[in-house]
Amino acid sequence: MKKVQTFSFPMASHSFLSATLRLCDPPFIHLSSRPLLSFHLQTPKSLPRIHTGSSSSLDLLIAFSSGEIRGSESSLLSSIMNDSEKLAAFGGCFGDSIGRNDTQLNSYTEGTSQQRISIKNSVGENLVGILHEAGSDDLVILCHGFRSSKESKTIVNLAKALLEERFSVFCFDFAGNGESEGLFQYGNYRREVEDLRAVILYFQTQNRKVCAIAGHSKGGNVVLLYASVYNDIPRVINISGRFNLKRGIEDRLGKDYMRRIKENGFIDVKDKSGAFLYKVTEESLVDRLTTDMLTACHSIDQKCKVLTVHGSDDDIVPSEDAYEFANHIVTHKLHIIEGADHEYMTHQDQLAKLVPDFVKSDLKEDDSA
Structure with a gap:
């Protein structure tokens, strides 16, 4: 009982x-x-x-x-x-037992298994992830968002939905996040693209077919940026990514962030109680400000099929950003989930259906071609 x-x-x-x-x-x-x-x-x-x-x-x-x-x-x-509270509240507690037990990784979908894997990135840092095996050669890689982890609610639910459709799934922590080594950085878009590159190269050496990459929030930007540089993934799913990276900075750093970072070289971001959360360096801020999603969208090969999912009530990244992606990516599908917020708190079922359906439909199109 x-x-x-x-x-x-x-x-x-x-x-x-x-x-x-x-x-x-x-x-x-x-x-x-x-x-x-x-x-x-x-x-x-x-x-x-x-x-x-x-x-x-x-x-x-x-x-x-x-x-x-x-x-x-x-x-x-x-x-x-603050963002760490969102991680703890919306995702952290749901997966804490996964990835921290090397001897007992319990399957959460019948007929699947789990394996903890550590992959070195280009600078020698260990990226920690969980490979969920469904007995399929087709592998989907899931990427978390800003100051989140492989254990976020969205990533966990997507992994489960994909496993139910018999896709194997790999969820991992970017450097400086979750269990992975490295120092957290505010921008770091290019570095996270290279983290993803290291993961994909690893599975290619294992003769695995990475059929899709999907990312939530900042992870959505990372998978699109990856596709703009490396033309080796046929399907990309962007979930609530931000098109205009110059927006949203004031919400975290304050209106006078440029003056303060020029004066001090950094900004310490604190939570509502005044506790230190993370440091924003001038270099990491410039990394974000100079990451050009418009150019990236135009650089994605037209053979790469892209799905953008966004919530109509997203108060973190406005849904208008999703329409910008649709306007500038050649082979693109757009789906707006009415009433959904940035975390899809009450719309996880819809999100968890859209992503596997997109991958499945495209695989069928490939088989019939």
Whole structure:
């Protein structure tokens, strides 16, 4: 019989959150069909009073998971959470047991297996990933977003959906993220492209066929940039990537970021409580500002098939960026998920259907050609 435990957590003045956790196995679960967490939420009447200190990740995870917070309230919480809190709340807890146990990697889809793999990038850093084997020669590589990891909710759900369609999947952490070696950098787009290159070359030496690469958020930019440089992947899926990389910087660094970084050579980014999160160097900022997605789109070979998926209610990267990709990539499909935010919090099922369907349909077209 499943064990059930109930906990109470303080959220704000005179308000407590109680949670019932059902302890179940396997660790990777498609949330729409088998929820890992079920909660009863008691929130203060005024959302801005929600505590955002050290326990905010758990508070917000429970609030979102319960379905109590939607729409404009969801946007408010998204704006007050820092990126590491979003990772912890929206993805980190769902996959922590995977990749940290070298002797027992439990399969979360029947008939599949998992293997922990470490791949050296071009500068000798170890990139840590999990290979999910479905018994297929076709391999899909998934790339996480900014300050995220292979264990994010979006990556986990996509991996599960692809495995159910009998595609093998490799999820890994870029250098400086998750379990991989290296120092985190703010921009680093070109370096992450080379990380992906190292991963693809590894599997090519293993006689594996990489049939598609997919990335969420910043990972979407990375897979498109990869395709603009290396013409060896037939299908690319860009999920909520940003077309105009000059936008969105003020949201993280403040309006006077250029002056401060010129004066000091760096900017320390902190969370709402003032705790240090990461350092932005002038070099890493310039890397982002000089990464040209327009030129990259025009450089993608027309034989490469690209799918862009974006949420209509994305408050991190506006959906208009998705239309820019559609306008400038030759062989391109665009799908806007109505009502979806940047994390696809209540639209994971739709996202998890679109990606395998795109890969499958293209494979069928290839077979009939």
